[in-house]
Amino acid sequence: MSHESVSQIPVIYEDNHLLGIVKPVNIPTQADVSGDPDLLTLLKDDIKERYNKPGNVYLGLVHRLDRPVGGAMIFAKTSKAASRLSEAVRSRSFSKVYAAVVHGQLPAARGTLKDMLLKDSKTNTVSVVGRGTPGAKEAVLDYEVLGTGGSFSLVKIVLHTGRSHQIRVQMNHAGCPLYGDQKYGSRVNKPGQQIALWSVTVGFPHPVTKEDVVLNSLPPSEFPWNQWEDTVLSRLL
Template sequence: MNFEEQILFEDNHIIIINKKSGQIVQGDKTGDVPLVDEVKNYLKNKYNKPGNVFAGLVHRLDRPTSGIVIFAKTSKALSRLTQMLKKREIKKTYWAVIKKKNLPESQRLVHYLKKNEKNNKTIAYNHPFQNAKEAILTYHIIKKSDHYQLLEINLETGRHHQIRAQLSAIECPIKGDLKYGFERSNADGSIHLLARKIEFIHPVKKIKIFLEAPVPQNDNLWKSFQK
């Protein structure tokens, strides 16, 4: 997949990308080229822009996660989208694959999350805890196979590794997520977590935007769940 094939939406104000698992959104100690730089390079080349190109990151996705990431092409759009995110006016829906368990068909999970900076991992507590932040999500099971089931997840809060930590806390870690308790990693280093849908009002044009990311096409389990 070349970069242009990852673009789900673009206009004068925003560009929305389908991130591949393994891509980093922002630069880190690995030195790998981050998605924000790929967006800037694309804009610079497509529009023959001189000097530095603006691409404002609205929200993040973990490296092993795939799916929708929004970038702003202007500072005005970035400011408005950031405020919309804080007010929970951007609805994000995720898909996650877990091992088949006897779970309620749907459930609202409330935990208190605390990030450990040393190992970049979040611990979920069932009760309020010192410096822990409340985290809330709702899931429902939308498909089942012989060994796995597919959850559709809506977030009420946005915390570091929230979905991964909360599912781990109910003993349902995401497939491939070794860090949060799944028994083995995926061969490509991904985890089966996809930022599947996004819905919001365009910050400038005031029209409704609804986008859906395709499942990773190099993964037969994902493809079987999309059918």
């Protein structure tokens, strides 16, 4: 993503303390081994330019989205806001709702998935393991199937824990890998397909005013999302 295309990152909320944006797909949240332009750096540069700020600009990363995932994200513009938002994440008063298109059909129209996940840092993969496995962390999510089409299901997911690759791993373990997920669903996906996972809602108490802030972003109107009417997609919010 070039410098000019910072303008392609929609800002959906901004005040002196916070910056809420819609993350484009296939851009890393922060600098990684790829060396590709990352969201944090692009947004810092943009703030510096827009407000004509000298020196370094502070922008705190409060939560992450995997590189191929897009949607609503919040950043902190002050260290105080960052620490209060991080505390909201820890105390689970920070809500995260996702949309996913998965292969197959889940066992029920709605339900809760609880698994123990173990991350392998060497391969950057996560697997479901037995309870009591050293280093494993519990992952919990609620899901609701909003529609089915062909061999796919549109699923609304509320995360209760923020484990690495959590939705992708838990859905695959439930027999419904995400559309386009090369890492956990390579048996049913083709290389080059865009993973169908989107951050639709991020909600939290404002770090200063304490008022509820809710940021929303619906998935793009392209395949596989466009298999469902807007009336169905609007139920994600």
